[in-house]
Amino acid sequence: MSLPAFANSEASPKLRGDERTAKILVAGHFAAGKTTLVHGLSQIAPVSTEEVMTSAGADVDYTDLPDKSKTTVAMDFGRLHLSHDLVLYLFGAPGQPRFFPVLEDLSIGALGALVLVDTRRLAETYPILQLVENLGLRYAVAINAFAGAPVIPDQRLREVMALDDGTPLVWCDARDRDSSRDALIALIHHLLTHTPEAAR
Ligand SMILES: Nc1nc2c(ncn2[C@@H]2O[C@H](COP(=O)(O)OP(=O)(O)OP(=O)(O)O)[C@@H](O)[C@H]2O)c(=O)[nH]1
Numbered sequence: 001m002s003l004p005a006f007a008n009s010e011a012s013p014k015l016r017g018d019e020r021t022a023k024i025l026v027a028g029h030f031a032a033g034k035t036t037l038v039h040g041l042s043q044i045a046p047v048s049t050e051e052v053m054t055s056a057g058a059d060v061d062y063t064d065l066p067d068k069s070k071t072t073v074a075m076d077f078g079r080l081h082l083s084h085d086l087v088l089y090l091f092g093a094p095g096q097p098r099f100f101p102v103l104e105d106l107s108i109g110a111l112g113a114l115v116l117v118d119t120r121r122l123a124e125t126y127p128i129l130q131l132v133e134n135l136g137l138r139y140a141v142a143i144n145a146f147a148g149a150p151v152i153p154d155q156r157l158r159e160v161m162a163l164d165d166g167t168p169l170v171w172c173d174a175r176d177r178d179s180s181r182d183a184l185i186a187l188i189h190h191l192l193t194h195t196p197e198a199a200r
């Protein structure tokens with residue numbers, strides 16, 4: 001399978017109406033960088049539903065990252081021309097377990113999922129992977145390489161996450177458009193080469 005030349009990543013192409021479209025779920029644990037990735041890639045004004053975490057939510061919110069004051073409570077939304085004839089609708093899910101039912105709802109109609117991971121929070125990745133698999137979504141794992149996070153060899157990461165050999169595992173920087181786009185390309189390649197013809 002091949003993708004045509006990519007559209008200018010800085011452009012905000014209008015929809016022609018004859019493109020192929022796909023809904024993609026961007027999932028991952030708390031603070032994996034989902035909102036950062038969707039907002040960085042979107043070629044339209046993204047939708048954000050981040051809310052400030054206050055002491056009122058201390059019992060239920062994750063509070064181990066003092067610099068992170070907001071968390072997604074419903075979804076991120078963005079749109080990206082990945083190529084001139086393929087448009088992705090990106091739905092970023094909340095990362096905290098109490099919002100998992102929202103992730104389930106957001107997954108409806110998705111072609112696949114990009115699962116973002118910070119290697120410092122691998123334990124929080126397992127329930128996300130479990131959920132995505134239970135939902136029947138094909139997925140790629142993108143390690144969002146935070147400064148100071150352990151650099152773990154891919155083979156070891158595959159083992160600890162129990163990834164199938166065919167599941168793409170890529171590294172990215174969610175703050176960088178090209179890097180994030182490459183992670184999505186890996187997912188799309190996987191989806192287009194593993195999706196039954198009838199579902200295309
Ligand atoms: N150093 C570094 N910081 C990042 C990266 N990606 C995101 N961040 C920062 O990490 C913080 C968390 O990013 P978010 O995009 O809010 O994470 P999220 O996965 O949407 O978080 P929730 O919605 O709360 O689950 C933000 O302050 C980002 O600026 C990255 O690749 N490297």
Ligand SMILES: [Mg+2]
Pocket residue numbers: 034035036071072092093094095
């Ligand atoms: Mg978020």
